[in-house]
Amino acid sequence: MRNTRLILAAAVILATILFGLVGRWVYPVDPATRIGGRLQPPGRGFPLGTDVQGRDVLAQLIRGTTTSLTIGVIAASIASAIAIIIGAVSGYKGGILDESLMAFANIVLAFPTILLLLVVAVFVPVRSPLVVAVLIGFTAWPGLARAIRAQIMSLKEREFVFLSRMAGWSGEKIVVFDLIPNMMAYVFTSFVVIMSIAMLAEAGLTMIGVGVTQGVSLGVMLFWAQMSDAVRRGLYWLFVPPGGVLTLVSASLLLLATALDQMFNPRLRAQ
Amino acid sequence: MGLPLWDQFKKFIGQLLCGDLGTSISMYPRKTLEIISLYLPWTIGLLLPAILVSWALGNYLGALLAWRRGTILDKLLTPLLLFISRIPFYWFAMLMLFGFAVKLRFFPIGGTYSWGLTPNLSWHFVIDYLKHYVLPFCTWVIICLGGWAIGMRSMMIYELNSDYIIFADVLGIPQRKLLRYAFRSACLPQITELGLNFGFMLSGSLLLELVFNYRGMGYITFQALAALDYPLIQGIFLMLAATVIFVNLFIDIVYGLIDPRIKAQ
Numbered sequence: 001m002r003n004t005r006l007i008l009a010a011a012v013i014l015a016t017i018l019f020g021l022v023g024r025w026v027y028p029v030d031p032a033t034r035i036g037g038r039l040q041p042p043g044r045g046f047p048l049g050t051d052v053q054g055r056d057v058l059a060q061l062i063r064g065t066t067t068s069l070t071i072g073v074i075a076a077s078i079a080s081a082i083a084i085i086i087g088a089v090s091g092y093k094g095g096i097l098d099e100s101l102m103a104f105a106n107i108v109l110a111f112p113t114i115l116l117l118l119v120v121a122v123f124v125p126v127r128s129p130l131v132v133a134v135l136i137g138f139t140a141w142p143g144l145a146r147a148i149r150a151q152i153m154s155l156k157e158r159e160f161v162f163l164s165r166m167a168g169w170s171g172e173k174i175v176v177f178d179l180i181p182n183m184m185a186y187v188f189t190s191f192v193v194i195m196s197i198a199m200l201a202e203a204g205l206t207m208i209g210v211g212v213t214q215g216v217s218l219g220v221m222l223f224w225a226q227m228s229d230a231v232r233r234g235l236y237w238l239f240v241p242p243g244g245v246l247t248l249v250s251a252s253l254l255l256l257a258t259a260l261d262q263m264f265n266p267r268l269r270a271q
Numbered sequence: 272m273g274l275p276l277w278d279q280f281k282k283f284i285g286q287l288l289c290g291d292l293g294t295s296i297s298m299y300p301r302k303t304l305e306i307i308s309l310y311l312p313w314t315i316g317l318l319l320p321a322i323l324v325s326w327a328l329g330n331y332l333g334a335l336l337a338w339r340r341g342t343i344l345d346k347l348l349t350p351l352l353l354f355i356s357r358i359p360f361y362w363f364a365m366l367m368l369f370g371f372a373v374k375l376r377f378f379p380i381g382g383t384y385s386w387g388l389t390p391n392l393s394w395h396f397v398i399d400y401l402k403h404y405v406l407p408f409c410t411w412v413i414i415c416l417g418g419w420a421i422g423m424r425s426m427m428i429y430e431l432n433s434d435y436i437i438f439a440d441v442l443g444i445p446q447r448k449l450l451r452y453a454f455r456s457a458c459l460p461q462i463t464e465l466g467l468n469f470g471f472m473l474s475g476s477l478l479l480e481l482v483f484n485y486r487g488m489g490y491i492t493f494q495a496l497a498a499l500d501y502p503l504i505q506g507i508f509l510m511l512a513a514t515v516i517f518v519n520l521f522i523d524i525v526y527g528l529i530d531p532r533i534k535a536q
Contacts, residue, residue: 110519111512112470114477118508121496200359207361208478208489209496222361226481231369232380239369243362251357 006263009256016249020066024059031059031216042237049237052228060216061241067217068199068246071133072253075198076191078137080144084187087148088175092156102149105142113139113201117210128214132205136198144190148183155179185264189257196253203246218242292506297498303506306491311510313383314487318476321408322465325415330461332416333423334454337431340424349424356417360410360475364482367410378406381484407483411476422464426457459530466522470515 029035034054035046042049048057090101116139117132124131155161156179164174199218205211206219207226221242225231230238274282286293292303332352336345355363372380384390384400430436430453439449480489488507495503527533 110467110470110515112474112515114474115470115508115511115515118492118496118504118511122499122501122504125499203359204361204475204478208474208481209493222365225365231365231482232373232484234369234373236369239362239365243359243365246362247358250359251354254357 005255006259009252009259012248012252013256016065016245016252017069020062020069023062023065027058027062029056029059031055031063039235048241051224051238057221057237057241060221061218061245063216064218064221064242065245065249067129067212067215068202068219069249071129071136071202071212071217072195072199074130074133075137075140075202076195078134079140079194079198080187080191082138082141083144083148083190084180086141087145088152088180090145091149091152092171092175092179094153098149102146105145108139109142111139114205114208114210117205121210126213127211129202129212129217132202132212133198136201136205140194140198140201144187144194147186147190151183151186152179155182185260189260189264192253192257192260196250196257199246199253200250203242218246287509292509293502295495295500295503297494297500297503303502306503307488307506307510310487310491313485314476314480314489317404317407317411317480317485317487318472321411321476322415322469322472324408325412326419326461326465328412329416329419330423330454330458333420334427334450334457336420336424337427338450340428349421352417352420354417355413356421358414360414361478361482363414364407364410364479367406368482371406379403381482383486403485407479407485410483411479414475415472418468419461419464423457423461426460427453430454430457459526462522462526462529466519469518470511473511473514 032055035056036050036054038050038052038054040046040050040054046056046058048061051057051060086101086105090098090105113136116135120127120131120135152175156174161174161178164178169177202211202217203219203222206217207222209223211219211223213220219242222239225235225238225242228235228238230236290304292307295301295303295306298306332348336349339345368381372378379385379402382403384396384403388396388399390396390400431449433453436449436453439452476487477489477492479485480487481493484490488510491503492507494500495507
């Protein structure tokens with residue numbers, strides 16, 4: 001049961017990655033140029049139809065999937081790095097530093113990403129996927145930081161840490177070589193969760209007009225669909241594919257996270 | 272304009288304290304505050320009942336699933352709720368609109384009320400408004416339901432396995448009463464979650480309005496961004512930030528009232 005879940009989730013994610021990477025060689029159509037009539041439904045020549053400007057939807061979907069996955073990976077990397085640093089410092093040092101860092105984490109946690117992006121949208125009218133990924137990463141760390149802090153606080157009272165301290169190790173060395181390696185399984189699981197959250201956030205923020213404005217991502221496709229009033233005009237091929245891929249990827253990422261959690265955590269496995 | 276940055280900022284704060292958020296560029300010559308106060312009630316009217324209903328319903332459902340865990344009901348409903356909470360909500364809204372309004376024609380295809388009507392309290396208008404209201408409301412409730420139910424289910428299972436419930440069970444206290452004790456304890460973290468998720472829900476409702484073409488804050492946010500209407504964007508930013516802060520403050524106060532441990536301190 002546990003392994004089938006893991007394999008299923010990993011297979012779907014791998015398939016989406018390959019769809020984006022191999023797709024552009026198998027289906028070498030430029031997503032930005034007009035290749036046919038406007039708003040052609042799926043059929044011969046265009047497997048997923050064309051959009052308002054006669055551009056191929058499948059070609060957009062192939063590029064968009066890669067862009068969205070990349071945004072997810074970049075955002076999750078940044079968020080995990082910030083979370084490890086803040087969580088470790090907060091948990092190991094304690095005291096006033098801990099309290100102020102955790103207060104800051106709570107503020108970021110309650111503050112919606114859309115507010116940060118509203119401000120950025122005013123000053124940066126052209127936003128690449130990278131900019132949006134970095135901004136999402138900067139707002140997605142607090143949950144993980146709090147969890148790491150809690151784990152550090154319990155780990156630092158263990159015997160192997162006392163032994164290291166007796167051996168004359170500095171605090172930094174203990175954190176980096178004793179404590180953080182003990183949490184890598186947890187960090188990796190969280191990385192997967194943050195990645196799925198970041199991909200969903202990108203699409204939502206882009207759809208409302210504060211996200212990506214350059215290139216094609218799944219969010220940009222949904223934005224275009226919204227702009228051309230696709231739902232009301234019954235142009236299902238404009239909004240079903242990007243949302244479908246997004247749902248598939250985010251659901252498999254979360255399935256992967258639960259499977260990894262059970263694999264790394266023997267206590268959950270027993271249940 | 273033309274003043275040093277610091278003086279501009281002082282002037283801005285002064286005007287802000289007088290309730291003056293400047294004049295909109297795209298909807299000139301209307302004041303930013305006037306535009307926001309025109310659209311905000313519609314957003315509150317949709318968001319607040321939807322949040323409360325989904326929270327209450329989700330908690331009830333979660334408690335039920337925890338109580339009946341391991342039964343067919345739990346085994347079918349829990350994965351379904353998990354899956355629904357994983358669908359991107361804006362896409363789910365698009366599918367709902369496409370299915371129920373465009374294809375099945377059960378509901379109007381978006382908008383707040385029919386063209387040509389002016390908001391008033393006549394039956395005609397209220398019924399027309401409710402027809403437009405049902406689909407975004409139900410969409411929002413379904414989307415949020417899963418998250419609350421899953422959270423409540425695990426909290427309830429934790430509470431039902433805790434020592435005080437087992438002890439009360441040994442004492443022979445009726446099952447219904449046990450359930451109520453556990454439910455009350457399990458509600459506390461759900462209230463905290465409500466505060467933490469409020470910002471997310473607020474930005475989510477902006478997107479939901481966009482999909483349903485509902486004329487609230489989401490609509491003017493989109494318009495302001497498309498027209499780069501700085502004073503209006505700034506006004507919306509301040510309004511959203513203030514709402515998130517006040518809701519969290521309010522929940523902190525409520526928390527003090529309902530949790531005896533905090534009240535005692």
